[in-house]
Amino acid sequence: MDGIKDQLLHRQRWLILAAVLLCGLPITVVSQESPHALHRLTTDGKDKQRPSWSPDGKQVVFARHEPTGTFGASIFLYVLDPQSPNSIKRLTDRELPEYHATFAPDGAQLLLVTVSQSGTQGNLDIARLELPDGKPEKVIGDPNGKLSHQDWPAWAPDGKQFAFSSTHDGNQEIYSCDLQGEHLTRLTQSPGQDAHPCYTPDGKRIIFSTDRWAGLELASMELDGTDLIRLTLSPALDDFPAVSPDGKRIAFVSNRDGNYEVYVCNLDGSNPVNLTNHLARDTQPTWTPDGTGITFISDRQGGTDLYTIQID
Numbered sequence: 496m497d498g499i500k501d502q503l504l505h506r507q508r509w510l511i512l513a514a515v516l517l518c519g520l521p522i523t524v525v526s527q528e529s530p531h532a533l534h535r536l537t538t539d540g541k542d543k544q545r546p547s548w549s550p551d552g553k554q555v556v557f558a559r560h561e562p563t564g565t566f567g568a569s570i571f572l573y574v575l576d577p578q579s580p581n582s583i584k585r586l587t588d589r590e591l592p593e594y595h596a597t598f599a600p601d602g603a604q605l606l607l608v609t610v611s612q613s614g615t616q617g618n619l620d621i622a623r624l625e626l627p628d629g630k631p632e633k634v635i636g637d638p639n640g641k642l643s644h645q646d647w648p649a650w651a652p653d654g655k656q657f658a659f660s661s662t663h664d665g666n667q668e669i670y671s672c673d674l675q676g677e678h679l680t681r682l683t684q685s686p687g688q689d690a691h692p693c694y695t696p697d698g699k700r701i702i703f704s705t706d707r708w709a710g711l712e713l714a715s716m717e718l719d720g721t722d723l724i725r726l727t728l729s730p731a732l733d734d735f736p737a738v739s740p741d742g743k744r745i746a747f748v749s750n751r752d753g754n755y756e757v758y759v760c761n762l763d764g765s766n767p768v769n770l771t772n773h774l775a776r777d778t779q780p781t782w783t784p785d786g787t788g789i790t791f792i793s794d795r796q797g798g799t800d801l802y803t804i805q806i807d
Contacts, residue, residue, distance in 0.1 A: 545594065556575075558595065605624045606657055649692045656678075664681065669689045669690075690703065701715070704734045710731060712729065728764075733749045743762055756772060757789060790803045
């Protein structure tokens with residue numbers, strides 16, 4: 496009898512799951528490795544990049560790779576209402592790639608990376624888009640016609656300027672400028688790679704990843720690039736920092752335990768904790784606006800989707 500009950504229970508669970516998927520409802524599961532509840536935001540399994548929440552928590556913007564486009568495949572921006580997974584829609588009608596969008600602190604606009612053609616090479620610019628129906632307008636492109644890549648824009652908390660990475664001067668460094676692309680300032684001076692900046696909520700410091708100490712580590716600096724402080728010390732790679740809304744913690748990605756996981760540490764880099772603890776690849780975390788969860792990208796279900804993990 497116990498065996499029959501187990502079979503019926505197993506069948507009932509699968510019927511419930513099938514009904515949830517058919518109705519397009521969000522799925523909440525608990526990882527076998529992590530005790531934290533997971534909320535799956537997408538189920539299409541297509542490759543995705545950099546989720547970003549609107550300040551009111553009503554939308555998530557992300558990039559998704561598509562098999563269509565000018566070159567047979569491309570990557571475009573989409574927005575999603577987290578309470579209605581079937582609400583996914585494209586953000587623009589561009590034919591060339593666009594990705595790494597992030598909401599302004601007031602939610603009224605986005606910064607994003609756009610690809611334009613320069614001869615036979617794709618060129619990365621940073622554009623600004625007014626919501627809900629604006630068109631991307633280039634803010635930062637090539638200086639003096641020299642081909643360079645601008646990437647990973649990050650808003651300052653006051654919404655008046657942003658930081659980003661660029662190859663303006665050859666290797667990848669961190670820069671900042673205002674929303675008109677003026678007052679461009681180089682913040683880092685390293686022969687290696689500096690990338691993925693984010694501001695602390697008080698607007699006083701910038702956290703970023705750097706390979707100046709061999710493997711990628713997290714570092715902190717003042718807004719003018721001074722007072723550089725190393726935050727992590729790991730034989731592996733630490734990358735994609737995101738500071739919590741209360742300014743007390745940093746979510747980041749590390750493969751220090753063998754595969755890419757989402758970790759959380761204190762603002763000074765102390766007490767790193769493996770939050771996702773899963774055999775899959777978990778990456779590119781961002782905090783929910785209320786600070787109770789972290790949204791990230793994972794391939795744990797066979798495809799690549801967005802998940803939010805609830806934390807203490």
